[in-house]
Amino acid sequence: MKTGDMVLQSEMVAKWADGKRLAFIGDGDAISVSVAYLMHRKILNYGPTRIQVFDFDERICGAIKRFADRERIETLDSTLYNVLDAFPDVGRFDCFYTNPPWGASNGGASVNVFSQRGMEAVGNKGEGMIVIADDHELDWPQYVLAEVQRFALGSGFYIQRMASKVHLYHLDDNPNLRSCNLMIKSLPGTPEVRTSDAITDQDRLVNFYGDGRPIKIRYVRERKRVDYGMAHDDEYQYETFVQGGQ
Numbered sequence: 001m002k003t004g005d006m007v008l009q010s011e012m013v014a015k016w017a018d019g020k021r022l023a024f025i026g027d028g029d030a031i032s033v034s035v036a037y038l039m040h041r042k043i044l045n046y047g048p049t050r051i052q053v054f055d056f057d058e059r060i061c062g063a064i065k066r067f068a069d070r071e072r073i074e075t076l077d078s079t080l081y082n083v084l085d086a087f088p089d090v091g092r093f094d095c096f097y098t099n100p101p102w103g104a105s106n107g108g109a110s111v112n113v114f115s116q117r118g119m120e121a122v123g124n125k126g127e128g129m130i131v132i133a134d135d136h137e138l139d140w141p142q143y144v145l146a147e148v149q150r151f152a153l154g155s156g157f158y159i160q161r162m163a164s165k166v167h168l169y170h171l172d173d174n175p176n177l178r179s180c181n182l183m184i185k186s187l188p189g190t191p192e193v194r195t196s197d198a199i200t201d202q203d204r205l206v207n208f209y210g211d212g213r214p215i216k217i218r219y220v221r222e223r224k225r226v227d228y229g230m231a232h233d234d235e236y237q238y239e240t241f242v243q244g245g246q
Helices: 003-016 031-040 058-071 109-121 139-154
Strands: 021-025 050-055 076-080 095-098 127-134 157-168 178-186 217-222 236-240
Touching (some): 003 031, 021 031, 021 109, 031 058, 031 076, 058 076, 058 217, 109 127, 127 139, 139 157, 139 178
Parallel strands (some): 021 095, 095 127
Antiparallel strands (some): 127 178, 217 236
């Protein structure tokens, strides 16, 4: 997400999640950090009471923890987590945010996996903001958007509102492709979810990260260094599901 859009998105998320416990299901754009910092510096006088990031990249989780500790932001924290595993904190949040793999090659299945974990985070009793591709000319974003809406409705959520084509990205193959904010909310009477299971259905995992790119990496492990903040080729290593004992 481009810098200007990140600032606007952070303000929007803070207002949307004001006074609530917010779970980020992945956060490669660091919107969680932006929201927490803008609140901490009193630039925003509203926002979530708690921000918890769940991400499979230990570098992201570590950076969030170090930043929160350095700035003394007690409401910001992170948990190392892969969406294929059972969600660890079912029902402990009021709303969730996710900007998942957009599902161009899997019909939105990857979006729905991340969205499912967000729904579990709120125990099927809350709201979610899903960031996905939004293009009125290309076919695949329209099909994905329709599939995500079907999944939400089938899970007991409805489409509360949508902010169309609000973000741009540094994409070499399609620099004009934008994304939207799809806001969902649980329907009254939707049964509360109390447990979570690992996702093993291979049909949901095909082309998870793109055409011919299945999900193989369980965690991106951070290699400990004394000079954090400097980029190095040897600062991380992959841990696959096989290495993790699965």
